[in-house]
Amino acid sequence: xxxxxxxxxxxxxxxxxxxxxxxxxxxxxxxxxxxxxxxxxxxxxxxxxxxxxxxxxxxxxxxxxxxxxxxxxxxxxxxxxxxxxxxxxxxxxxxxxxxxxxxxxxxxxxxxxxxxxxxxxxxxxxxxxxxxxxxxxxxxxxxxxxxxxxxxxxxxxxxxxxxxxxxxxxxxxxxxxxxxxxxxxxxxxxxxxxxxxxxxxxxxxxxxxxxxxxxxxxxxxxxxxxxxxxxxxxxxxxxxxxxxxxxxxxxxxxxxxxxxxxxxxxxxxxxxxxxxxxxxxxxxxxxxxxxxxxxxxxxxxxxxxxxxxxxxxxxxxxxxxxxxxxxxxxxxxxxxxxxxxxxxxxxxxxxxxxxxxxxxxxxxxxxxxxxxxxxxxxxxxxxxxxxxxxxxxxxxxxxxxxxxxxxxxxxxxxxxxxxxxxxxxxxxxxxxxxxxxxxxxxxxxxxxxxxxxxxxxxxxxxxxxxxxxxxxxxxxxxxxxxxxxxxxxxxxxxxxxxxxx
Amino acid sequence: xxxxxxxxxxxxxxxxxxxxxxxxxxxxxxxxxxxxxxxxxxxxxxxxxxxxxxxxxxxxxxxxxxxxxxxxxxxxxxxxxxxxxxxxxxxxxxxxxxxxxxxxxxxxxxxxxxxxxxxxxxxxxxxxxxxxxxxxxxxxxxxxxxxxxxxxxxxxxxxxxxxxxxxxxxxxxxxxxxxxxxxxxxxxxxxxxxxxxxxxxxxxxxxxxxxxxxxxxxxxxxxxxxxxxxxxxxxxxxxxxxxxxxxxxxxxxxxxxxxxxxxxxxxxxxxxxxxxxxxxxxxxxxxxxxxxxxxxxxxxxxxxxxxxxxxxxxxxxxxxxxxx
Numbered sequence: 001x002x003x004x005x006x007x008x009x010x011x012x013x014x015x016x017x018x019x020x021x022x023x024x025x026x027x028x029x030x031x032x033x034x035x036x037x038x039x040x041x042x043x044x045x046x047x048x049x050x051x052x053x054x055x056x057x058x059x060x061x062x063x064x065x066x067x068x069x070x071x072x073x074x075x076x077x078x079x080x081x082x083x084x085x086x087x088x089x090x091x092x093x094x095x096x097x098x099x100x101x102x103x104x105x106x107x108x109x110x111x112x113x114x115x116x117x118x119x120x121x122x123x124x125x126x127x128x129x130x131x132x133x134x135x136x137x138x139x140x141x142x143x144x145x146x147x148x149x150x151x152x153x154x155x156x157x158x159x160x161x162x163x164x165x166x167x168x169x170x171x172x173x174x175x176x177x178x179x180x181x182x183x184x185x186x187x188x189x190x191x192x193x194x195x196x197x198x199x200x201x202x203x204x205x206x207x208x209x210x211x212x213x214x215x216x217x218x219x220x221x222x223x224x225x226x227x228x229x230x231x232x233x234x235x236x237x238x239x240x241x242x243x244x245x246x247x248x249x250x251x252x253x254x255x256x257x258x259x260x261x262x263x264x265x266x267x268x269x270x271x272x273x274x275x276x277x278x279x280x281x282x283x284x285x286x287x288x289x290x291x292x293x294x295x296x297x298x299x300x301x302x303x304x305x306x307x308x309x310x311x312x313x314x315x316x317x318x319x320x321x322x323x324x325x326x327x328x329x330x331x332x333x334x335x336x337x338x339x340x341x342x343x344x345x346x347x348x349x350x351x352x353x354x355x356x357x358x359x360x361x362x363x364x365x366x367x368x369x370x371x372x373x374x375x376x377x378x379x380x381x382x383x384x385x386x387x388x389x390x391x392x393x394x395x396x397x398x399x400x401x402x403x404x405x406x407x408x409x410x411x412x413x414x415x416x417x418x419x420x421x422x423x424x425x426x427x428x429x430x431x432x433x434x435x436x437x438x439x440x441x442x443x444x445x446x447x448x449x450x451x452x453x454x455x456x457x458x459x460x461x462x463x464x465x466x467x468x469x470x471x472x473x474x475x476x477x478x479x480x481x482x483x484x485x486x487x488x489x490x491x492x493x494x495x496x497x498x499x500x501x
Numbered sequence: 502x503x504x505x506x507x508x509x510x511x512x513x514x515x516x517x518x519x520x521x522x523x524x525x526x527x528x529x530x531x532x533x534x535x536x537x538x539x540x541x542x543x544x545x546x547x548x549x550x551x552x553x554x555x556x557x558x559x560x561x562x563x564x565x566x567x568x569x570x571x572x573x574x575x576x577x578x579x580x581x582x583x584x585x586x587x588x589x590x591x592x593x594x595x596x597x598x599x600x601x602x603x604x605x606x607x608x609x610x611x612x613x614x615x616x617x618x619x620x621x622x623x624x625x626x627x628x629x630x631x632x633x634x635x636x637x638x639x640x641x642x643x644x645x646x647x648x649x650x651x652x653x654x655x656x657x658x659x660x661x662x663x664x665x666x667x668x669x670x671x672x673x674x675x676x677x678x679x680x681x682x683x684x685x686x687x688x689x690x691x692x693x694x695x696x697x698x699x700x701x702x703x704x705x706x707x708x709x710x711x712x713x714x715x716x717x718x719x720x721x722x723x724x725x726x727x728x729x730x731x732x733x734x735x736x737x738x739x740x741x742x743x744x745x746x747x748x749x750x751x752x753x754x755x756x757x758x759x760x761x762x763x764x765x766x767x768x769x770x771x772x773x774x775x776x777x778x779x780x781x782x783x784x785x786x787x788x789x790x791x792x793x794x795x796x797x798x799x800x801x802x803x804x805x806x807x808x809x810x811x812x813x814x815x816x817x818x819x820x821x822x823x824x825x
Contacts, residue, residue, distance in 0.1 A: 075700050087698070092695060093692050093695055094758070095757075095759040096758070112682060115678075115684060
């Protein structure tokens with residue numbers, strides 16, 4: 001009954017800057033099966049499929065396609081071997097037409113062959129129709145809506161006539177009807193012997209279309225199961241199934257007065273709708289949810305990076321309307337962004353300049369900048385967070401990721417905020433620095449700061465938060481207090497499975 | 502025919518026609534055969550270089566060393582001809598010399614992944630000052646009699662040059678549209694990572710483009726050199742700016758991925774004739790550069806407005822994505 005393996009990946013490992021993205025992962029895809037891949041944010045699903053397509057070179061392990069070891073894998077090479085992929089982040093050419101976007105993926109011809117535009121348009125239109133896309137193939141891909149882009153990517157991958165088709169969250173922005181259509185296309189492909197790797201956060205899809213499922217957790221395989229013997233509840237348990245090993249330096253602090261309060265707070269432009277949330281002095285509120293649930297968008301709206309267009313925001317009992325980060329800083333709201341290297345620190349500037357960047361106003365008198373005061377402040381934070389550096393005037397790029405993050409945090413503490421918003425504060429940070437950042441958070445809360453912590457790291461959310469607000473689809477679906485929260489509940493809420501679970 | 506695709510070309514063309522019509526009314530002698538021939542001669546070399554520059558900019562890069570490459574190739578043409586090598590052999594040799602200079606830039610940009618603006622800035626200075634050091638500013642004189650106009654006489658020679666420029670223009674326009682290699686140029690300029698994931702090798706494409714750019718500069722330099730009986734050592738000064746300006750005015754996005762050779766042709770025509778046209782219309786020629794600058798600003802400014810309008814719907818639809 002087992003069909004031959006189309007693809008097998010064995011003992012794949014990959015790490016980025018010392019952090020394991022994949023550890024000894026083995027995976028097999030048979031002809032004519034739909035093999036689902038599930039796991040939490042950062043479990044390694046996307047990295048795994050990128051090693052298969054050759055977009056990422058693994059540190060160890062081998063990929064076999066049709067029982068042949070693939071050497072020097074690259075996107076071009078895997079394409080020749082019959083692999084096509086829809087990546088989670090769109091990989092389209094915004095300036096080119098839909099027809100051309102699709103042709104660039106599926107045509108495998110040498111550079112000096114000529115292009116048949118009529119044939120391209122015909123093929124593109126036919127493929128779009130197959131997946132249920134109703135838009136002109138002559139439009140620029142950049143002008144498509146998200147669902148249209150997604151349909152285009154699906155059509156493009158289907159059109160590659162691949163033996164191995166990889167779909168990373170293909171239904172994330174599709175309507176029900178479009179999704180049903182996609183299922184039909186996938187079933188057709190399966191009958192023709194195509195192997196499909198299917199990644200989805202919508203667990204309810206899996207019994208409908210998947211034959212087998214492999215669960216990833218923290219970059220390792222938990223197991224591969226037949227879909228018949230699985231239900232979403234079991235899958236969630238397997239995805240979570242981790243012991244809370246780390247001890248968190250969480251201190252019990254009596255919560256004070258309400259510092260930040262949001263009432264029906266919304267921003268239609270970035271999808272944040274109807275947020276009701278209050279944070280008291282001394283409290284750490286965790287904000288959980290899947291990637292795309294709108295957590296960072298909420299933070300951006302509080303900061304005035306995106307302007308709120310409905311609802312109210314109150315700060316210490318005063319109604320405020322924030323239109324720019326500068327205004328937010330003045331009001332005492334600090335935000336530590338998620339993308340440390342691009343938004344958090346300025347790599348080519350010194351540690352001291354980075355730390356004082358948000359509080360420069362306090363450092364100049366009569367237009368003269370006080371360098372010795374800057375050095376003092378920087379040294380104080382370097383000591384306080386034990387930032388490992390020989391001198392405060394060294395560039396931030398010379399520091400490790402964890403120490404860079406401590407510099408970024410120092411900058412926001414130097415403005416002495418009353419509300420601190422942390423976005424994935426310990427992502428890609430080593431264990432030691434992580435513990436130090438957690439200790440600092442507890443300390444700050446004890447001093448009366450109100451902290452909102454966005455995190456996809458479940459143990460961190462559970463270990464550090466007094467309360468946990470779970471977001472899905474741009475709004476807070478529920479708040480859990482520290483005692484009632486566990487990983488299972490949070491994940492069910494984030495996935496929208498609380499009813500069944 | 503989808504006119505909206507050619508919006509930019511059409512609007513620049515209309516501006517150009519208005520300019521020509523105005524000049525035609527004020528000074529009909531602008532359209533004399535002699536003047537038109539001079540204009541074609543003065544702009545043929547710029548057009549050939551601008552065609553190559555269109556490829557470079559479409560791929561999201563820039564090459565500001567073409568003026569200096571042009572000077573090297575111009576002198577090479579003179580030296581080789583003076584050494585007694587037949588002009589029909591000189592021509593391919595100079596093209597190869599240009600391609601080699603382009604390949605040097607290509608190695609740094611494609612292989613070592615250095616920014617093209619820095620690499621070609623360095624090469625711009627290196628080629629030109631290297632040349633100054635070797636020639637000490639001396640021009641090449643006493644060229645063989647059959648050097649000028651390939652020994653074919655002025656009329657045939659001029660016709661040949663214009664013909665070469667037109668054939669190249671059509672050939673590159675066709676290749677960009679109808680060859681996989683041409684489409685790969687757009688793909689790399691639009692989204693290099695997506696191109697890589699689709700199996701296109703951006704490094705190979707970029708190297709090829711810079712080598713091709715050099716070859717076209719070599720050809721343009723040789724064709725330009727034979728117009729005169731002596732060869733100057735400071736040819737091509739400011740050529741890079743003329744070419745880039747023509748490409749940008751012609752509607753090619755400076756960020757890459759969008760544009761066409763047809764637009765470049767109109768850009769070269771507009772910027773190349775405006776100076777003469779103003780003189781004929783009685784405007785002080787000192788205004789020429791300022792007006793050219795204004796044309797570039799208007800063209801690029803209208804791009805920014807269009808891009809802004811294009812991104813507004815995307816903002817609206819981001820909401821859909823999150824809601825789902």
